[in-house]
Amino acid sequence: MNIKEASEKTGVSSAAIRYYEKESLIPEIDRTEVGNRDIDDRIIRRITFVTQMRAAGMSIDSLRRYIQLFDAQEDNTKEQKAILQEQLAVMEEKRDDLQSAIDHLNYKLNHFYDHMETTEEELRELERQHAEKKANQ
Amino acid sequence: MNIKEASEKTGVSSAAIRYYEKESLIPEIDRTEVGNRDIDDRIIRRITFVTQMRAAGMSIDSLRRYIQLFDAQEDNTKEQKAILQEQLAVMEEKRDDLQSAIDHLNYKLNHFYDHMETTEEELRELERQHAEKKANQ
DNA sequence: GCTTGCCTTCAAGTACACATTAAGGTCTAT
DNA sequence: ATAGACCTTAATGTGTACTTGAAGGCAAGC
Incomplete structure (x- = not known):
């Protein structure tokens, strides 16, 4: 071919x-x-x-x-598995983030008003998550 | 601030x-x-x-x-909703693609062998999807 | 009065993932 | 034998989404 x-x-x-x-x-x-x-x-x-x-x-x-x-020739199955698993975790996080955004948009669609801006509660939650991520580093 | x-x-x-x-x-x-x-x-x-x-x-x-x-000043709520809904569809498709890839990796992890390559059946399925997408354009 | 630390604008640089172009080779059909 | 449709390499260009650098202003502390 x-x-x-x-x-x-x-x-x-x-x-x-x-x-x-x-x-x-x-x-x-x-x-x-x-x-x-x-x-x-x-x-x-x-x-x-x-x-x-x-x-x-x-x-x-x-x-x-x-x-x-x-x-590579060597038997590095464990390492390969670890890398795959790491990538899997990244992808799952991405999927979950995407789901959050989807939920967010669905919410906006259902309460179609002031929908471009994040609500106060959502904002506080996001800030909390942001702080948490920072703390985890 | x-x-x-x-x-x-x-x-x-x-x-x-x-x-x-x-x-x-x-x-x-x-x-x-x-x-x-x-x-x-x-x-x-x-x-x-x-x-x-x-x-x-x-x-x-x-x-x-x-x-x-x-x-914009005009009342284009319908248009806005349409755009949001379009974006929502894009994101849902992305999430589903991501889920497929996750499933794929999980499969590879569970049948850890020849795992870097797509199996014949998967390949045929992907080809089918590809042809379908092309037909839809 | 000089350093530190924030701010400003504008221009240029960077990283990624290809796409495009140039210059040329090969094969097939007419 | 000339066109058309493939192919090759190597170099350069492109779009996206910022980042970085240069040159300078303002305010506080030593």
Whole structure:
């Protein structure tokens, strides 16, 4: 499969696929005789994995670190698990934040009045959370 | 309240507050006699609103458009509601995507093997979704 | 009167994640 | 054999969302 077909299959642009390869987010891709990339299903799966993690908010840099660990020969399953679990925690927090914002918007929609501004109670709660986060650092 | 206190209260940097004002995400802030910003709770609430929507993935540009509509004199409640509802839909989709990725990672953690790559079935499902999205455009 | 610490504006710099362009190679069809 | 549609690398450009730096003003404390 050439890069264009891979692009169409994954929804990731050709330029982005080359970029991912260069940045070691996906393995080095085999080449045809004339030097064109020949992409197989293993690569497609890796691209798809990258896309999912990117959509979930993982940065190129974090992804590279994880993948390098993964590709290393040593048995670092524990470390890999830890990283996955860390990422999972980040994503769950993101999801919860998103849910809060959704609740907030739903509230505003239901009480459609002064809806652009946070209410006093909400503000106090947010301030409390902010202070808490700071204390946790 | 000066800009530094406002920054500490909201967790948004002084520079970012100035930037938000310049970009009309928050109203023009009152000044003291010497020209320093004097920030009241109304502004704090607006900053907090912006922070929430930003964290939920709303761009500066979309936010500005929404806020400009809101600040306009005409009665455009319906339009505002529509925009809020649109944003709500975007956020819910984001939350669901995030949940899918979380499920995916959890699965990988539980079947810790070949976990970096998407399975064949998942791949087929993703391809299906991709085709569907394309068809919807 | 000088340092410290806050503030101001305006311009320029930065990080991320690609996208685009340039210059050229290969393959297929007409 | 020339066009068209792919491909390659390398360098440069782009948009977003700020951050940082320069140059200066104001007020308090030593």
